Amino acid sequence: MRRILNFIDGDYRDSARHFDDINPATGEKVAIVSEAGEADVADAVAAARAAMNGPWGDSTVEDRAALLHKVADGVIARLDDFVAAEMADTGKPLMPTKMGEIPRAAEQFRTFAEVGRMTPLESFETRLPDGGRAMNVAERTPKGVVAAICPWNLPFILMTWKVAPALICGNAVVVKPSEETPATAALLGEVMKAAGIPKGVYNVVHGFGPGSAGAFLTAHPDVDAITFTGETRTGEAIMKAAAVGIRDISLELGGKNAGILFADCDFEAAIRTEAMAAFFNCGQICLGNERLYVERAIYDRTVEAMTKAAKSFAPGDPMDKATRLGPLSSHGHRDKVLGYFKAARDAGAEVHAGGVIPDMPAPFDGGAWVEPTVWTGLAQKSVPVQEEVFGPVTHIMPFDDADEAIALANDSPYGLAGTIWTKDMSRAHHVASRRRVGALWVNSWMIRDLRTPFGGMKASGIGREGGAASLHFYSEIRNICTRL
Ligand code: NAD
Ligand code: 6OD
DSSP, X not given: OEEEOEEETTEEEOOSEEEEEEETTTTEEEEEEEEOOHHHHHXXXXXXXXXXXXXXXXXXXXXXXXXXXXXXXXXXXXXXXXXXXXXXXXXXXXXXXXXXXXXXXXXXXXHHHHHHHHOOOOEEEEEOTTSOEEEEEEEEEEOOEEEEEOOSSSHHHHHHHHHHHHHHTTXXXXXXXXXXXXXXXXXXXXXXXXXXXXXXXXXXXXXXXXTSHHHHHHHOTTOOEEEEESOHHHHHHHHHHHHTTTOEEEEEOOOOEEEEEOTTSXXXXXXXXXXHHHHGGGGOXXXXXXXXXXXXXXXXXXXXXXXXXXHHSOBOOTTSTTOOBOOOSOHHHHHHHHHHHHXXXXXXXXXXXXXXXXXXXXXXXXXXXXXXXEEEOOOTTSHHHHSOOOSSXXXXXXXXXXXXXXXXXXXXXXXXXXXXXXXXXXXXXXHHHHSOXXXXXXXXXXXXXXXXXXXXXXXXXXXXXXXHHHHHHHXXXXXXXXXX
């Protein structure tokens, strides 16, 4: 059986305890994972600190950028290995993994290498009362040892999205991948080593949250900053851990995103895109929409078209190039999603598509599959309309004017993302600027330029990452004022 080990101080390391890695497409065990104990985590943090105190701490941004380009090359050279590792952990379909997720993760090393190299800092000349002058120059320095706690939905993308900017800013990292998806973070250790990243700069510890590697890492007093992507409730626990010792924190949390469709929109494009926003990655994408508010004139048409689209996202063999829908990430997560399916039925939802487990042939009959699901008729305040399902689900509700649509879409504890569909750009802008979310797409979804800031309002998080916003989080800015 394949083994997935911790990566500490430039070498792979087993530990005393282990857990199983399950492929959710089949329910089969695919690997045995080393669970880092408290001492392993302490060793990883110590290795990161030692790296910061060594030549890495004095490296230039140009040196680091050159290394990050080599890491990107190394990931692409081993594309098939990364694709196989990610698919075995998640059950994701082949094509989006091979053509999208892994190459995009590699690209992040290139993008952040260039963002780091090219982003200037401000300098100001100050005129003094005595006629003299002073020059203020801002300087970027690393935060130090960064803990990166990662989720399972886009494991390699969301992990490298933290690691690449952390490294270009000169930090050393200790990554705790999700217990559901440990493989690509571990494999990246081989690429880091081959690229010449010094030992201790990139470390990986495997395990769970409370009482395991996640909690050991966030509680470690020598961690300078914590970057977390995952559920809002976990974010609260991590924020408490970060409070001890006043460590910096970045939180990318849950969402309950909404799309707004006006009657004048390009209907075909809206439905095609909103179906992706609801069902892509089996709905396990933080930026996906689980609510659709539709101007009454096109409501019936929208329900019919989204139902047809849901049925076209048929689950299938992940290795088949035509498959668009994989399983949920685990049986535990499926239990949660099935709980919302039941809650929706109990609350009186009309189920137009899905809401059930599909019949899958062997070997997929043991997998964590659900059918893409379309609901109508739920109350705005009902649990399935308010809480994040994180599955392939959309609830469609009519509205009569823009103010009502904005109020309904904003009626959520979350504030991550949303979409607006209309040909009236003035209205699009008016609605966008009144939405309480961090990312809005007009007549589109998921156009993600890595240079743009990304993050949520309200319960969806604290801080922004992406482009220069990542540089702000992963570095300390020091102002040096010199009297000339
Ligand atoms: P999760 O919160 O269950 O777990 C995320 C990570 O935190 C895992 O590595 C887990 O082991 C670790 N963890 C759990 N408890 C911990 C603790 N007490 N201390 C330290 N570490 C702990 O999230 P998930 O289920 O892996 O991911 C799905 C969630 O992530 C969804 O809510 C989704 O919306 C959110 N998400 C948000 C974004 C974003 O950018 N806003 C992106 C992707 C996913
Ligand atoms: O691909 C991206 O740019 C990105 N940040 C995706 C985030 C998805 C959240 O699940």
